[in-house]
């Protein structure tokens with residue numbers, strides 16, 4: 001049985017968006033059983049390519065200690081595990097116990113020897129249970145957009161990264177290009193929500209649109225990272241501009 005270390009999440013008092021942390025936690029727990037299938041279906045498998053790109057941008061290497069923040073069912077953590085190998089250590093952190101249970105079950109069922117290097121921790125991205133300068137690399141896949149306080153989360157990422165190390169943050173791109181915005185909205189209204197409604201999750205996936213509206217553009221993400229003290233920050237548009245990946249070096 002894979003290790004599942006549980007600790008009580010500590011929530012931030014900040015509530016800049018309509019939905020609270022507790023409501024988001026409940027939402028991600030509800031979608032956990034179908035999350036992986038829907039990702040494959042809705043992205044036509046493309047999310048696997050974008051996740052590999054995110055891993056490569058993290059510059060994680062053999063022997064590194066790495067964090068996959070907001071790990072969900074663990075896609076990025078499994079890729080990191082193969083990168084850092086037996087000598088390395090991967091921590092997957094999420095505040096949804098249901099998502100972590102699925103990650104742990106996948107760790108058992110897709111067993112590869114290196115997966116022994118993964119530990120799952122239930123915790124809050126806004127109050128990370130790690131010492132300063134602890135990780136050699138951090139990945140965040142579709143997590144930052146869902147956090148109620150992005151500034152606090154990035155501050156925590158900066159704190160627990162070693163100087164010179166990178167965070168790679170993959171997410172939907174809040175585009176400033178009106179054609180991309182149109183396509184993104186059309187896809188959500190005409191593909192994502194109708195497909196999700198077949199699983200009884202229309203409301204949960206309608207939230208996607210407001211979460212993108214409330215997210216930061218690539219330039220704003222770069223600015224936030226620079227203000228927090230990252231020495232380099234570059235946002236790359238991928239998937240025809242529908243997705244984006246921020247790469248920031250502490």
Ligand SMILES: C[S@@+](CC[C@H](N)C(=O)[O-])C[C@H]1O[C@@H](n2cnc3c(N)ncnc32)[C@H](O)[C@@H]1O
Nearest residue numbers: 028070071072094095096099124125141142143
């Ligand atoms: C869209 S899923 C992404 C999962 C995974 N990284 C992936 O790329 O497939 C977002 C995840 O962020 C987690 N999450 C949201 N807010 C969080 C917080 N404050 N602390 C920890 N995890 C959080 C949710 O539970 C959910 O599993």
